[in-house]
Amino acid sequence: MAFLIRTIDFTAAGRELIRERTLDQDSLTIGRAAECDIHLPDLAVEQRHVALTRQADGTLAARALGTLEFGLDGRMLTEARIDPRTGGEIALGAARLAISRESDGRVLITIRQVAAEEGKGDVLRSFALASVLPSKRAMSWIFAGAILLLLLAVPVTSHLVRSPAKPDPEGMTPGQVLFDRAWISGDLSVRHQSLANNCESCHVKAFESVQDETCIACHEETGDHAKMPRLAQGMPPLSAGDALQWRIATSLGKEGPLGCVACHSEHEGAVRQQPASEAFCADCHRDLKTRLTDTALANAHDFGKAHPQFRPLYFASFGAARPVRASLDTRPLERSGLKFPHDVHMNPRGGAARMAVSLAQYGKPLECSDCHSLTADRIGFGEVEMEEDCEACHSLVSGRTAAGGFAKLRHGDIKHLAEDLARIGTGRRPALAPGRSRPGQLGSGGGYAADFGRPVRAYIGLSNALSEGGICTECHLPTRGRTGQADLIPVNLPDRFLTRGYFNHEAHKQEKCTSCHAATTSKLASDLLIPDLASCRECHRGASAAKTKKIVPSECAMCHAYHLPAGQWQPKGKAPHYRPLPPPPESGKASSVVAALARPARK
């Protein structure tokens, strides 16, 4: 058994020097001592450091002879077994002894010196993850820089430098501020969606809350609930917490609890403006009179418990220029200028019913809807028209026309009536005898005399019609004009009776008209058939009432709107949620509130 020791050295010039020797023994020692079989002149090596002994199975047993370990394949050991067939490398100081097996069975030990590794620390640094990732600092700068640039610097700069876009409810004008869409704090309400790309239409100045004037620039038709000083006076004092909040908010430019945005909070999602709650109204109206002592409004806070009696608008005297209001508790008498006993028309066995049964267009006793028709918005009822609603029974037919039809008196204007009556006198009548003229035709009482004589008949007819017992006074009240001529009292009925609240007839269609309106027992047109508070309260109670099959908890907003003029709150369907009032009638001195049911009987 033999070891082949091969030593590889380098000359100063870098040339390799290879020396070989053979040790024919079964074990050998390695160390700094000269007597060792392998002598390593290195202070890091012990005098006698390692012994290698051949084992029966052909492997080598390596054993540290002193206390110092030796390196084998990178590990520090005191004892090890090395198989020359697979090899191994012993490290002692700077020397590396590679052990392998020659083809002839000898164990080859190749000794070479390794240069001290420099920059080992750098290699060890490769163990850290940082060696394969960009530095945390660089990533931080990039992320933070990108965010600050795109989401702060660009919008602010473009807001300061560019001239702002005008508000455009159509949504055709995009804003001039770049990337400010990323600042949106929540979806805009349904009606403001078109402004989503034009932030500066509302956010006019930097660091300034949205101002009322900005809102009003578009919503110019929105009226005040009341004038600002009165609103402020009517408001209850704020709680300490609210007062503190508003003190902070107003010091930062908010317009206080009476500003638009105090209630109309935006960016609350794609929702519709919700009606004000009962509590919101009650805040002020519960005890409004204690603060606004001169107000005409009674205190109210809960429809079921504290709501004043209705005060409908009506005409208190014949031909009055303006309607007045009075509480239904005072049993007001309406002076509309009409004669109309509802009970006669409503009685299912009366004359009116008989007549209706005999007419093809009714065929049965009269119902309310035979005379009253819902308006297109299904909320209120339109005017009753003589021609449409009354004339089927109350005929104004005056004779036959030449074409074979019926001539009738026109309704609505006394001038027309006079013309129509005059025409009756001059109408074509049958010849007394065919083909021949007879003397006396021009005599008094004859047709000619009627045509060319003094218009006595027409005037008598007109006067008869307008006087007590005449055809007009079936429904109208006679009076005398300025010059003493026969005339009728003009018909005055308000467009709406309850002008500060809204009533939707469509929503009540499961009820009979007569369960609220006392029409079946009303004998006179002076009865004001507007239902009172008690009849509404049969079903409607305050918002806090328990909902049952019969009881409907009712918020203030069910009948009232905050902004004036406004219409009824529409909880469903398309916007606008408040349906505005119908436009005022074009003619007459009657205001939008006042309109004649039948147009004034004369101009």
Place this chain on the structure above:
Amino acid sequence: MASAAKQRRAQAGPGRFSQDERRRDSDHVSFLKHRRFRWLWIALGLSAAAIIGYALIDQEPRPNGGSWYGYTLGTIGLALIVWLSLLGVRKRRITPGAWSLKAWTSAHVYLGLALIVIGTLHTGFQIGWNVHTLAYVLMLLVIASGIYGVIAYATLPPALSANRREMTRAQMLEALGAIDRQLEAAAQPLGRAEADLVIAALGQDPFAGGPLARLTGRYPFCATARALKGLDQVGSADPGAAERVRALLEKRREQLAQIRGALRIRALLEIWLFVHVPLTIALLAALTAHVISVFYYW
């Protein structure tokens, strides 16, 4: 004299002993259990208070960061985030005292977790594509990476220790170098094709591979594995030498596996900081944009 010394001892003795005892105790208590979970309880209290307030205070028309409660939560959240991010400054200033780094770290972890509650309630659960939600999401990512970090620090070090098998990192590289030198010698008799496989294996940097390879421990391009596979396919002129090379390549692969194991555990231990730190800075930037934008378009 003697009585004075005795007196001094009486004063100093028990106090110092208990002080030392306390220090020794605290030295071995994890920052998570610091002072019997003091900061956990504070964080839980803060979260509970925020939730109760959110549930009880009626926010009209809907809970919102812009209500007074929203502003309150937002202010608390902002202060917390700024303070939490100052841990990076605090840990670089080595100071003794009541505000020990351990207490600070404990508070950092638990108050950071409380921020999930406070931040979420501040949003009023309104999420959108905007700078506000960006800040919120960044905050959640930072917290999530922090949670991962705490778990990693609690569970991975034993694995790192086990993988070392009493070798230092330098020794692992040294071992690889030793194997490489033997491989080079042993491969001398091999033919061209086999020699090329060995050259490729020796030439490959043991640290080759990106962050993904490090995290997963999968190195599909490993030249050593490829060389082993290649040796099986290429018929060798010298089966003895090929066998030796194969054995050495096997050893090399094992050594590489240990190094890569260390790399993997190190990567798993460190990766969270590469999310946590840059996203914290990004979060501070997003918060700045969030706060300024909210009041710019007030």
